[in-house]
Amino acid sequence: MTGSTVLQARGLSMLYGGERALVRAVDEVDLNVPAGQSLAVMGPSGCGKSTLLYLLGGLQRPTDGEVWLADRRIDTMSERALARLRRDSLGFVFQSFHLMDELTAVENVELAALLAGQSPGRARKRAMYLLDRVGLADRARHLPSALSGGQRQRVAIARALSNEPLVVLADEPTGNLDSAATLDVLRLFEELRTAGQTLVVVTHDPRIAAVADRVIAMRDGAFVDDVASAATGTLYDGRR
Amino acid sequence: MQDVVLAMLAKEPAHGYELRSRLRAALGPLGEAMNAGQIYVTLTRLGKAGLVTSQRAEGLPDRPERRVYVLTPEGQQRVATWLAEVNWPKPDLAEFHLKLVAAATARLADPVTLVDAQRREVLRRLRDAQRAALDRSMDPVAGLLLEGVVLRLRADLEWLEACERLWAQHDPTGRKAGA
Known part of the structure; x- marks a missing residue:
């Protein structure tokens, strides 16, 4: 189910280096992500997809172009406003989890809500609900070091959902996971997709792309292919 | 398909519909596209080739088509040969x-x-x-x-x-x- 545009980029560019060795990590990209869409951006390492994600999430500022989240232009915001916006409206999931090692799973998940000024009771309740949703209610009091890679990533996903973000942005979320843990994360993304969560995932793992509503192929900083997933599948038509 | 059907009969004699549901269970979602008549066509061919025989089953007068299929010794031999074969589908790129x-x-x-x-x-x-x-x-x-x-x-x-x-x-x- 998709609706009005939540995330938009216009002429987005990110250049590195000087005149002699200019790298166009992101090269005049236009993008519209409607509410409720799960979008996968695929491409080989170095194609600019992570940079694109950082620009979309306000973690980096573009050399040129605009980024809009809902009806607010974010690339020109002050650092302070941007930090608040990331905390209140965006959820991030990274390849290497980025959990706080000295906090338990539930403390990691509730942290953002506490920083946003929510009462400890409410924050804890929501964090427990989210951990339950990612299948880790019984691991709430464990430190990250006592969790497997797949469990850590699920905690990170619960954390990303804690502020009911407009968009969840994920950078290679299965990059550090084995096959079984990848399947758990894929299931979770599939559940989020079905629940109508807007998702942007950059990845070179085609299994993630395979469960997205839309797949964009990226090469040398630009989009080269943009496919909406066909509605229903036919698993066994035609021989390979 | 013929070898598969023969091998599935190796455990015990079976009705066509039993073979079909065993195949579908083993294939999971990939078995959904399996043609319902395919198994019977295959069984008929195997019968003509002398690899299976069939008998009309008794005691179920309310249902049509109650044949029980059994491997012949030739059929058993063919199953053994098939299992020993080393064969792997080549992706044709x-x-x-x-x-x-x-x-x-x-x-x-x-x-x-x-x-x-x-x-x-x-x-x-x-x-x-x-x-x-x-x-x-x-x-x-x-x-x-x-x-x-x-x-x-x-x-x-x-x-x-x-x-x-x-x-x-x-x-x-x-x-x-x-x-």
């Missing part, structure tokens, strides 16, 4: 590879565009297989087959990526860029 070469050489089409189209198709199949594999209620045996399908499709996608890298660097005169 040569045709697509040659399509890219021809497209580039004769400038019929941009090979990278062809790769993109192919990737869309492989991704579509991967999506179907991956979504089916995510189903927690999947029987683990049938799930194993899906896992194999997913792995092969991923390998295809990796190869397409390599194709894309090479052909994106190729200039239209057919010489390697930077050479």
Whole structure:
């Protein structure tokens, strides 16, 4: 189910280096992500997809172009406003989890809500609900070091959902996971997709792309292919 | 198909519909497309070849078509031979590879565009297989087959990526860029 545009980029560019060795990590990209869409951006390492994600999430500022989240232009915001916006409206999931090692799973998940000024009771309740949703209610009091890679990533996903973000942005979320843990994360993304969560995932793992509503192929900083997933599948038509 | 049906009869004599449901259970979602009549056509052929015999089953007057199929000694021999055979399906990539070469050489089409189209198709199949594999209620045996399908499709996608890298660097005169 998709609706009005939540995330938009216009002429987005990110250049590195000087005149002699200019790298166009992101090269005049236009993008519209409607509410409720799960979008996968695929491409080989170095194609600019992570940079694109950082620009979309306000973690980096573009050399040129605009980024809009809902009806607010974010690339020109002050650092302070941007930090608040990331905390209140965006959820991030990274390849290497980025959990706080000295906090338990539930403390990691509730942290953002506490920083946003929510009462400890409410924050804890929501964090427990989210951990339950990612299948880790019984691991709430464990430190990250006592969790497997797949469990850590699920905690990170619960954390990303804690502020009911407009968009969840994920950078290679299965990059550090084995096959079984990848399947758990894929299931979770599939559940989020079905629940109508807007998702942007950059990845070179085609299994993630395979469960997205839309797949964009990226090469040398630009989009080269943009496919909406066909509605229903036919698993066994035609021989390979 | 013939060998598979024979092997499924090796445990004990069975009705056609029993064989069919065993096959479907083992194939999982991939068995859904199996033609209902296929098993009976196969059984008839196996009967003509002397590999199975059948008898009309008694005691079920309310239902038509109650034949029980049994392996003949020749059928048993054939099952043993089949199990001992070493055989593996080859992915045929040569045709697509040659399509890219021809497209580039004769400038019929941009090979990278062809790769993109192919990737869309492989991704579509991967999506179907991956979504089916995510189903927690999947029987683990049938799930194993899906896992194999997913792995092969991923390998295809990796190869397409390599194709894309090479052909994106190729200039239209057919010489390697930077050479």
